[in-house]
Amino acid sequence: MSRLPPLKALQYFECASRHLSVKHAAEELHVTPAAVSQQLGKLADILQIALFKKDQRGIALTVEGEHYFMGIRTAFRQIEEATRRLQEQRRPARITVSCTTGFTMQWLMPRLPQFHQAHPSIDVRISTTNRLADFASDDVDFAVRHGLGNYPGLEAEMLIDDPLQAVCSPRLLKGRKQLKSVDELSAFTLLHDEHRQDWRMWLQATAAQQVDWDSGPVFADSNGALEAARRGLGMALARKTLVREELKNRELILPFKASVKTGIAYYLVYPSVVLLKEEARQFKDWLCHAVQA
Numbered sequence: 001m002s003r004l005p006p007l008k009a010l011q012y013f014e015c016a017s018r019h020l021s022v023k024h025a026a027e028e029l030h031v032t033p034a035a036v037s038q039q040l041g042k043l044a045d046i047l048q049i050a051l052f053k054k055d056q057r058g059i060a061l062t063v064e065g066e067h068y069f070m071g072i073r074t075a076f077r078q079i080e081e082a083t084r085r086l087q088e089q090r091r092p093a094r095i096t097v098s099c100t101t102g103f104t105m106q107w108l109m110p111r112l113p114q115f116h117q118a119h120p121s122i123d124v125r126i127s128t129t130n131r132l133a134d135f136a137s138d139d140v141d142f143a144v145r146h147g148l149g150n151y152p153g154l155e156a157e158m159l160i161d162d163p164l165q166a167v168c169s170p171r172l173l174k175g176r177k178q179l180k181s182v183d184e185l186s187a188f189t190l191l192h193d194e195h196r197q198d199w200r201m202w203l204q205a206t207a208a209q210q211v212d213w214d215s216g217p218v219f220a221d222s223n224g225a226l227e228a229a230r231r232g233l234g235m236a237l238a239r240k241t242l243v244r245e246e247l248k249n250r251e252l253i254l255p256f257k258a259s260v261k262t263g264i265a266y267y268l269v270y271p272s273v274v275l276l277k278e279e280a281r282q283f284k285d286w287l288c289h290a291v292q293a
Contacts, residue, residue, distance in 0.1 A: 005046050012039035013051065014076050017069040021058055093279035094123045098143040101128045102193070102222035103266060106242040107160075108144070115286050122279045135271050141280050142287075143269045146195075151269050159291045161265035162239045164202055167252040169232040179255045183210040189234030190216035191225040198237050198262070205260040226252075241291075 016025040016036060026033045044051055051065035061069060099108060104126055112124060127140065135143075135154070149156045172188065173179070185208065190199050200213040216234060219225045226243065229236035230251050238252075246252040268287060274280045 003046070005043055006039075009039045009043040009046070010072055011076075012036050013043050014069065014072045016040060016052075016059070017061055017065070017073075020060060093121055093277075094125060095142070095279055095283045096125045096127060096140050097283075098127045098129060098138070098140045100144065100146060100221060102226075103144050103146070103242070104128050105223045106226065110245065111290055114290070115283065118286065119279075119282055122282065124283065135274075141270065141274045141277075142284070145267055145269050147264060147267060149265065149267050151267070153271075154269050155272050156267045156269050157288065159266045159268050159288070160239060160241045161261075162241050163259035163261045164198060164237045165240060165254055165259045166202070166235050166256050167226070167238045167243060167247075168229050168235045168255055170250055170253045171232040172235070173253070173255060182206045182208040182256060182258060185211045185235060191228050191234040191236040192216055192218040193222040193225045193236075194218070194220060195222075195264075201262060202237055202258075202260045206256075206258045 012025065012029065012035075015028055016022055019025050019028070022033045022036045022040075026036045029036065040052065047068075049064050049068075050062050051068060052059045053062050054060075097108075108126070115122075115124065127138070135141075144159065145151070149158060166185070168188070179185075182203065185203075190211075190213065192199060196214075196218055199216075203211050203213045217228070219228065222236075222238070222242075225236040226238060226246075228234060229238075230246065235255070240247065243252055247254070268284065270280075270284075275284065
C-alpha cells in the first residue's frame with residue numbers, strides 16, 4: 001500500500017499549483033517562499049515524480065503534476081465543503097427583519113421575547129429603516145412596511161390594518177374622559193409623523209371644520225409622535241393594535257370615538273425563496289399568529 005504524503009506538503013502543492021507561483025502561494029499561506037519550496041521538494045522526493053518545470057513566467061505543472069493537481073484540488077474542495085457544512089450546523093439560525101422604527105418599538109420589540117422563548121436557537125436581527133429593503137444586497141429576509149401592499153416581485157401579507165384614532169395623554173384633557181366635538185382639536189397641538197397627510201384625511205373624514213390639519217410639529221416616525229403624546233404635548237394618530245399596552249395602562253386615551261380607515265396597512269414583505277429556510281417559516285408563522293392574537 002502506497003504511503004500518503006504529508007497533508008502540509010499536499011496543501012502547499014495545491015496552493016502553488018493554483019497560483020503557478022511559489023511567491024503567491026507563500027503569501028496566501030502566510031509563510032516564506034523558502035518554506036513552500038521545501039514542502040514541494042519533499043513531496044517530489046516522496047512521489048519520485050517531477051511535478052513542476054520552469055518556464056519563462058516562473059513555474060508550470062508537468063503533465064503528471066497537472067493530473068495530480070486536479071485530483072488534489074477535488075479532494076481539497078470536498079474538505080472545504082464538509083467544513084462549511086459543519087460550521088453552518090453549529091452556527092445559530094439567523095433571521096434579519098427590516099422594520100420602520102415605529103413598528104419595531106411599538107409592536108415587535110415588546111413581543112420578541114415570546115418568539116425567543118419558543119425558538120431559542122433562532123437569532124433575530126432587526127434593521128430599522130423606512131427604506132424598502134433590497135433583499136438581494138441587504139441580507140434581509142423579511143421587511144415590515146407601511147403602504148398599499150403593492151410590492152412587485154415580492155410576497156406581501158397584511159399584518160395590521162385597523163383604523164386610525166386620535167390618542168393623547170389623559171393629562172391633556174384635564175380630567176375629561178372625551179371631547180364632544182372634533183372641532184375642539186383646534187385648541188390642541190397636532191403631532192405628525194412622516195405621513196403628514198394622516199391628520200388631513202382624518203379630519204376630512206370626521207367632518208371637522210375649524211381645525212388646521214397642517215399645524216404642529218413633524219417627527220421622523222410615529223414613535224416620536226406617540227412619545228410626545230404620552231408626555232402630554234399634543235394629539236397623535238395611532239392604530240389601537242400598536243398602542244394596546246399604552247391604552248391599557250392609561251398612558252394614552254382615546255379622546256374621540258371616531259376612527260378612520262385609510263387603505264394603508266402594515267405588510268410583511270419578502271421574496272418567496274426565503275421560505276425555503278426552516279427558521280424563516282417559523283418566524284413568519286409566529287409573526288402572523290401574534291398579529292391575529
